[in-house]
Amino acid sequence: MRLATEHPRCVLRPWQESDRYSLCAQANNPRIWRWLAEGFPRPYTLADADAWIAHAQDCQKDLTLAIEFCGAAVGNIGVRATASARRGHIGYWIGEAFWGLGLATAAGRALMNHLRAQAHFDYLETLVYAGNVPSQRVLEKLGFVAENGRPQTVYKDGERLEARRFVCTLRE
Numbered sequence: 001m002r003l004a005t006e007h008p009r010c011v012l013r014p015w016q017e018s019d020r021y022s023l024c025a026q027a028n029n030p031r032i033w034r035w036l037a038e039g040f041p042r043p044y045t046l047a048d049a050d051a052w053i054a055h056a057q058d059c060q061k062d063l064t065l066a067i068e069f070c071g072a073a074v075g076n077i078g079v080r081a082t083a084s085a086r087r088g089h090i091g092y093w094i095g096e097a098f099w100g101l102g103l104a105t106a107a108g109r110a111l112m113n114h115l116r117a118q119a120h121f122d123y124l125e126t127l128v129y130a131g132n133v134p135s136q137r138v139l140e141k142l143g144f145v146a147e148n149g150r151p152q153t154v155y156k157d158g159e160r161l162e163a164r165r166f167v168c169t170l171r172e
Contacts, residue, residue, distance in 0.1 A: 003065070003114055005106035012065040012077060012110055015056040019066055019073040023049040026074055026095030035132045036093060038156045052076075067094060067107045074098045077107045079115065079124065088121040104138045112142060115170060122171045127152065130162040144168040 003012040015023075026032070028044035041048040056064035056078075064078035075094035082089050090111070094104050115121055126144070128135050130151060144166040151162035 001065075003110045005103075005110040007069075007102055007106035009070050010103050010106050011068050012107055013068055015053045015064065015066045015073070015076075017050075017053060020046055020049040020053060022073045023052065023066075023076075026097075027093075029096055031096050032093055035129055035135065037091070037127075038154070063111075065111070067092070067103060069098055069101075069103060075103065075107070077104075077111055079111065079121070081121075082125070084123075086120075086122040088115070088124050090124045090126050099134070104135070105141050108138060108142045112168070112170065119171075122169065124168045124170060126166050127154070127163045128166060129154075130164065136164070136166070139166045139168075142168065 001014065005011060024044055024046050027040075027049070028042075030042065033040055033042045033044075062078060062080040064076065066073040067075035067077055069075075075092065075098065077090070077092040079088040079090045081087075090108070092104055092107060094107075112124070115124070124144070126139065128139065136146075145168070147165045147167055151164050154161050154163045
């Protein structure tokens with residue numbers, strides 16, 4: 001499956017074994033790692049890239065796609081089912097060299113359009129660390145809103161952090 005985006009040089013596509021070097025180069029960055037969930041490897045090795053690509057190719061219930069820009073995998077976007085019926089958890093990241101190009105917004109919009117057409121989910125949600133303002137802005141452009149209430153406390157690498165849950169309705 002290939003999903004076109006509104007960005008002329010960006011598509012979403014399945015991960016391939018040939019992406020391992022690009023994935024490792026983009027993901028092995030502390031400025032990427034700091035905003036991702038606990039458990040994202042640091043340092044990010046070729047073995048980690050191989051494991052991620054194998055997971056993305058084998059997983060039947062989750063959708064995990066490479067964000068391709070100008071022919072190279074520069075990030076990841078995906079959605080997985082949550083314990084709540086008809087609700088999916090979306091996650092994404094873009095390599096630092098490609099920040100500010102609109103790729104996260106374009107990728108998010110393309111994935112959400114695909115999910116609407118497939119009718120698997122009524123809602124999407126995600127958790128964003130309080131300091132990750134650029135990601136919060138991307139989500140707002142995609143129609144997500146921050147849930148009311150106090151921020152959630154999460155722990156990453158032994159550090160206590162605050163995060164906000166953002167939600168979006170896919171169905172009217």
